[in-house]
Amino acid sequence: MELALARAGRSGRAVVVGPWLSEIGFEVLYWIPVLRRLFERHGIAAERATAISRGGAQDWYAGVADGYVDVHDLMELDEFRAAQKRRVAEAGDQKQLRVTGLDRDLWRRARVGGALVVHPLVMYSRLRYFWAGEEELDAVATRCAWRRFPVPPPPALELPDRFVAAKLYFSDCFPDTPANRAVVREVLLSLAKREDVVLLSSGLELDDHAEPGALDHPRIHGLGPLEPRDNLAVQTRVLARARALVGTYGGPSYVAPCLGIPSVSLASLPNHNRQHLEAARAAAAAMDAPVPVLLNASAGYAAHRTLAAVQ
Numbered sequence: 001m002e003l004a005l006a007r008a009g010r011s012g013r014a015v016v017v018g019p020w021l022s023e024i025g026f027e028v029l030y031w032i033p034v035l036r037r038l039f040e041r042h043g044i045a046a047e048r049a050t051a052i053s054r055g056g057a058q059d060w061y062a063g064v065a066d067g068y069v070d071v072h073d074l075m076e077l078d079e080f081r082a083a084q085k086r087r088v089a090e091a092g093d094q095k096q097l098r099v100t101g102l103d104r105d106l107w108r109r110a111r112v113g114g115a116l117v118v119h120p121l122v123m124y125s126r127l128r129y130f131w132a133g134e135e136e137l138d139a140v141a142t143r144c145a146w147r148r149f150p151v152p153p154p155p156a157l158e159l160p161d162r163f164v165a166a167k168l169y170f171s172d173c174f175p176d177t178p179a180n181r182a183v184v185r186e187v188l189l190s191l192a193k194r195e196d197v198v199l200l201s202s203g204l205e206l207d208d209h210a211e212p213g214a215l216d217h218p219r220i221h222g223l224g225p226l227e228p229r230d231n232l233a234v235q236t237r238v239l240a241r242a243r244a245l246v247g248t249y250g251g252p253s254y255v256a257p258c259l260g261i262p263s264v265s266l267a268s269l270p271n272h273n274r275q276h277l278e279a280a281r282a283a284a285a286a287m288d289a290p291v292p293v294l295l296n297a298s299a300g301y302a303a304h305r306t307l308a309a310v311q
Contacts (some may be wrong), residue, residue: 001122002042011042014115018052019067019106021084021118022094024232024251027053028060028258029280033144034123036064040145041175052082052110055231059152060258061181068190072229075110096120131275137282146283149258155237157223160196164310165239165261167247169211173267174248174297180268183297184212187246187266187306192219198238199223200245200252244310249294254280257289264309266297 007220008015017035020027034229050067051058087102088094096103099119107117126143129135168184170176191197199218201211215223226234234235236255239245245256249265249272255282256263277294284291295305 001118002038005038005042005044007119008116012048014113015039015044015049015065015114016052016107016110016112016169017049017118017120018120019071019110020051020053020057020096020120021071021087021102021104022096025254025276026095026123026251027057028251028273029128029254029276029283030127030140030144031120031123032060032064033146033283034126035118036145036147037143038118038122039064050115052106054232055228056230057236059233059236060149060255063147067218069110070229072107074106075187078226082266091110095124097124128280129213133275137278140279141282141286144279144283146286148260148287148289149236149240151259152237152240153231154241155234157238159198159238159241160221163196163198163221163242164191165171165198165200165242165245165247166191166244167235167252168266169248169250171248171250172310173250173269173272175269179266181212183266183268185215188215189217190245191310192217192305195219195243196221198242200235200238200247202226202235246306253292253294254283257284257287257292260287261288262290262310263292264306265294266306267294268297 019029045067046063046285049065050069051061051065051071052071054071056070061068083102087100091097097122103119127140130140166188174180180296188197199214199220201222223234223238239256239261240259244262244264245252246264247253249267253263253265281291293309
C-alpha cells in the first residue's frame with residue numbers, strides 16, 4: 001500500500017478511502033489521522049481523494065478527502081442493516097480486518113473505477129500492536145497526524161445560545177441497568193438546573209447502543225428523529241456549538257476534542273481498553289484541545305463530578 005500510494009502521489013491517480021463501516025471512535029481517533037499521515041507523506045492532495053463512510057461524516061474528512069460518498073446513498077437502510085449484520089457475524093467483530101463482500105459491493109455501487117482504494121485494514125494492521133499493549137504510544141503518534149476538524153456549518157436547527165451537549169447511551173462499559181438509568185437521570189437533571197442541555201439522540205437503531213428515553217424538562221432539548229444519511233453531520237454540527245459534551249465513554253467522546261470541545265465521559269465498568277484513552281489524551285494534546293475526562297458512573301457521585309468537570 002505504501003508503494004501504491006507513492007506511485008499515486010507521482011501519477012496524480014485518484015484515491016478512494018473506505019468504506020468505513022465500524023465504530024465512530026476508531027474513525028476519528030485513528031482512521032482519518034492515519035490517512036492524513038499517509039497522504040502527507042506521499043503527496044496525495046485532498047481534492048484527489050474521496051471518502052466512503054456513513055451518516056454524513058463528510059465534515060470529519062475535511063482536508064483529507066474533498067470527495068464524499070455516503071453508504072446510505074448507495075443502499076437503503078434495511079438492506080444496509082442486513083448486510084452489516086452479516087459482515088459482523090462472519091467476522092465475529094465490528095472491526096474491518098479484511099475485505100468483505102459488503103466492501104466490494106459498495107465499491108461497485110460507488111463506481112470507484114480506476115482509483116486506488118485504501119481499505120481500513122491498512123489502519124488496523126498498523127496499530128494492532130499498540131492496542132494489544134505491545135507497542136508504546138510513540139508508535140501511534142508517528143502513524144497518526146491528529147488535527148482539529150474545521151468548524152462545520154451550523155445545523156438547520158434552533159439551539160439555545162449556551163448549552164451542554166449530552167450523548168448518554170448504554171454500552172459494554174455502561175450497561176442498561178436500573179442503577180445506570182438513575183445515573184443518566186441524575187446527571188441530566190443536575191445539568192439542567194444550571195443550563196440548557198441538548199441531547200445528541202438520533203432516534204435511529206443503527207448499532208447496538210440503546211439510548212435512554214427523553215426526560216420531560218423545559219431545559220432538556222432533543223434533536224428529534226434524524227435521517228440515517230446525515231445523522232452524524234447534524235450531531236457534529238450541534239456539538240461544535242456546545243460548551244462541553246457529557247456522555248458515555250466511547251466514540252463521541254473522541255469527536256469532541258477534534259472540535260476543541262471539553263469532553264466528560266462516564267463508565268460504570270472498567271472493561272474498556274485503556275490504550276484508546278491514552279491515545280485520545282495524546283491526540284487532544286497534539287490538537288491543543290481539552291483533554292477528555294473519564295469518570296466513574298456511580299449514583300450520587302457521577303452528577304457531582306460531572307458538574308465540577310464542566311465548570
